[in-house]
Amino acid sequence: KNEVEQSPQNLTAQEGEFITINCSYSVGISALHWLQQHPGGGIVSLFMLSSGKKKHGRLIATINIQEKHSSLHITASHPRDSAVYICAVLVYNTDKLIFGTGTRLQVFP
Amino acid sequence: NAGVMQNPRHLVRRRGQEARLRCSPMKGHSHVYWYRQLPEEGLKFMVYLQKENIIDESGMPKERFSAEFPKEGPSILRIQQVVRGDSAAYFCASSPPAYRDTQYFGPGTRLTVL
Numbered sequence: 001k002n003e004v005e006q007s008p009q010n011l012t013a014q015e016g017e018f019i020t021i022n023c024s025y026s027v028g029i030s031a032l033h034w035l036q037q038h039p040g041g042g043i044v045s046l047f048m049l050s051s052g053k054k055k056h057g058r059l060i061a062t063i064n065i066q067e068k069h070s071s072l073h074i075t076a077s078h079p080r081d082s083a084v085y086i087c088a089v090l091v092y093n094t095d096k097l098i099f100g101t102g103t104r105l106q107v108f109p
Numbered sequence: 110n111a112g113v114m115q116n117p118r119h120l121v122r123r124r125g126q127e128a129r130l131r132c133s134p135m136k137g138h139s140h141v142y143w144y145r146q147l148p149e150e151g152l153k154f155m156v157y158l159q160k161e162n163i164i165d166e167s168g169m170p171k172e173r174f175s176a177e178f179p180k181e182g183p184s185i186l187r188i189q190q191v192v193r194g195d196s197a198a199y200f201c202a203s204s205p206p207a208y209r210d211t212q213y214f215g216p217g218t219r220l221t222v223l
Binding site for chain 2: 041095
């Protein structure tokens with residue numbers, strides 16, 4: 001079993017839909033990152049969380065430390081949101097990131 | 110403040126050749142991390158370096174791979190005698206000394222071994 005699990009693996013949506021991507025982890029962490037990767041492209045850091053909730057534009061990220069679970073929400077999705085979204089955890093007391101396998105999102109007009 | 114820079118962005122090598130991947134961290138960042146993304150797989154940690162020191166190389170293959178971060182100049186990930194299985198995207202990230210939980214990623218180097 002992977003230490004970081006994401007669901008779903010693939011997600012399609014119509015423009016305007018509300019999207020949720022989930023991340024569960026089994027290790028102790030000091031922070032959790034949500035990253036975005038476009039096809040053939042680099043990696044952009046969207047959020048870093050250690051507790052609670054963060055919002056940036058149409059993106060919202062939450063984390064529940066007790067349940068070892070985080071969610072990334074996209075409101076009013078748009079085709080340009082199509083990308084792979086990756087959850088990564090910073091293992092407690094280390095500088096090592098462990099990554100989920102990513103969620104491939106496609107938003108159709 | 111320029112972001113993390115990696116070069117080359119694309120690198121093609123024949124089996125048996127050497128590949129050198131360079132990473133220039135953001136200004137003021139003294140911590141560098143290398144990650145590998147194999148085709149259709151997730152990112153995997155390779156090595157964590159500070160200036161002139163390897164801190165954690167637990168993700169590095171035991172042979173042919175080495176990394177350095179000299180006092181001056183970029184961090185280098187070196188792969189000797191490349192094989193087809195080394196074809197992947199290699200990403201570098203950097204962080205400042207006071208905020209090591211925040212890593213900024215470079216655009217990656219896509220290595221293709223023919």
